[in-house]
Amino acid sequence: MTTTPPGPALVMGAGSIGCWVGGRLQAAGTEVHFVGRPAVLEELRVSGLTLTDLDGRRTHLPPAQLHLHAEVPEPGGTATLRVPPALVLLCVKSGSTAEAAALLSLHLPPGTPVLSLQNGIANPAVASAAAPALDVIPGMVGFNVVHASPGHWHRGTIGELAAQAHPALQAWQPVFAAAGLPLALHADLVPVQWGKLLLNLNNPVNALSGMPLKRQLLDRDQRVVMAALIDEALAALAANGIAPARLTPVPPRLMPRMLRLPTALFRVLARASLRMDERALTSMAEDVARGRATEIDALSGEVVRLARAVGLSAPRNQWMLERLSQPRPGTMSGREMRAALGL
Numbered sequence: 367m368t369t370t371p372p373g374p375a376l377v378m379g380a381g382s383i384g385c386w387v388g389g390r391l392q393a394a395g396t397e398v399h400f401v402g403r404p405a406v407l408e409e410l411r412v413s414g415l416t417l418t419d420l421d422g423r424r425t426h427l428p429p430a431q432l433h434l435h436a437e438v439p440e441p442g443g444t445a446t447l448r449v450p451p452a453l454v455l456l457c458v459k460s461g462s463t464a465e466a467a468a469l470l471s472l473h474l475p476p477g478t479p480v481l482s483l484q485n486g487i488a489n490p491a492v493a494s495a496a497a498p499a500l501d502v503i504p505g506m507v508g509f510n511v512v513h514a515s516p517g518h519w520h521r522g523t524i525g526e527l528a529a530q531a532h533p534a535l536q537a538w539q540p541v542f543a544a545a546g547l548p549l550a551l552h553a554d555l556v557p558v559q560w561g562k563l564l565l566n567l568n569n570p571v572n573a574l575s576g577m578p579l580k581r582q583l584l585d586r587d588q589r590v591v592m593a594a595l596i597d598e599a600l601a602a603l604a605a606n607g608i609a610p611a612r613l614t615p616v617p618p619r620l621m622p623r624m625l626r627l628p629t630a631l632f633r634v635l636a637r638a639s640l641r642m643d644e645r646a647l648t649s650m651a652e653d654v655a656r657g658r659a660t661e662i663d664a665l666s667g668e669v670v671r672l673a674r675a676v677g678l679s680a681p682r683n684q685w686m687l688e689r690l691s692q693p694r695p696g697t698m699s700g701r702e703m704r705a706a707l708g709l
């Protein structure tokens with residue numbers, strides 16, 4: 367299979383995922399265009415793009431090699447983007463999806479494939495509704511990236527990319543693989559999205575604790591809270607006839623039991639999932655620390671809506687939804703969270 371990219375790629379939302387995935391693709395030979403906010407573009411202009419990972423790999427793209435745009439570029443209308451992108455990577459947070467998709471549709475030809483590399487369930491539908499002429503493809507990111515320092519993003523966990531099978535992605539699959547980003551294609555991504563959402567129910571717990579992910583997962587009180595959020599989601603999924611995909615060695619239905627184990631046992635049994643470095647932090651924790659809106663509605667909010675659709679309730683996810691819709695500064699211990707949730 368050829369690893370020649372079918373054309374340029376455009377990253378919509380140069381942040382943790384956009385810079386990581388776009389940077390790896392560029393390092394492996396794809397022409398990548400980054401659309402981002404002025405502050406991030408300035409970092410990239412000054413420092414270039416540096417990517418590191420938990421295995422000690424380091425990639426650096428100097429500023430002169432980066433195609434940076436403050437707005438979606440008009441193909442053919444700039445000196446650098448001569449042809450329309452063969453793939454757009456939609457990498458904005460859920461609250462920005464509709465606006466970003468609408469901006470893309472103003473400048474890109476109808477039918478341009480747009481791969482949503484976002485958490486939650488609804489982002490691809492939201493993007494499609496805002497940009498019906500674009501061909502939006504659901505995707506899933508199975509690893510964690512943090513903004514380590516100006517121009518530097520660090521991938522602190524293992525994990526792969528997944529997407530809904532789509533003809534436009536077939537030619538990209540070997541390109542992603544050559545970039546060290548294996549992309550699994552699924553006939554139906556919905557079970558994978560829900561499998562990821564179950565894991566993402568740790569995000570609000572992590573954000574409230576303010577702790578690095580690994581230390582937080584080794585705190586049983588916090589795992590008990592995560593288990594309770596997953597219990598509600600599993601009940602809602604079962605009642606709706608949705609079987610979430612297994613994305614870790616432990617099947618989804620056993621995850622709450624595993625999380626409630628004493629830490630000494632959990633540490634041994636969850637060894638594979640704990641393969642992450644001390645810097646890994648959820649993007650929701652970064653959002654709370656920076657006073658930005660969180661994606662809680664796309665995670666716990668989705669569970670609350672799924673439960674309601676079949677006459678169930680999900681009070682602990684509802685609590686997280688309310689608590690993190692307008693996050694207050696400060697942290698909570700696992701014990702305080704348990705007390706607040708009656709656990």
Ligand SMILES: NC(=O)c1ccc[n+]([C@@H]2O[C@H](COP(=O)([O-])OP(=O)(O)OC[C@H]3O[C@@H](n4cnc5c(N)ncnc54)[C@H](OP(=O)(O)O)[C@@H]3O)[C@@H](O)[C@H]2O)c1
Pocket residue numbers: 378379380381382383384401402403406457458459460462465466469483484485486507508509510511512648649658661
């Ligand atoms: N980070 C992770 O480890 C991780 C892992 C798996 C999945 N995900 C998912 O991936 C998605 C992206 O997350 P992220 O952590 O990469 O977010 P991020 O670091 O906040 O990056 C998104 C960037 O896009 C910018 N942006 C938003 N709208 C824009 C627009 N119209 N034009 C230009 N730039 C725009 C944002 O700016 P503003 O902040 O000003 O809006 C931000 O700088 C989310 O759905 C997240 O849940 C993240």
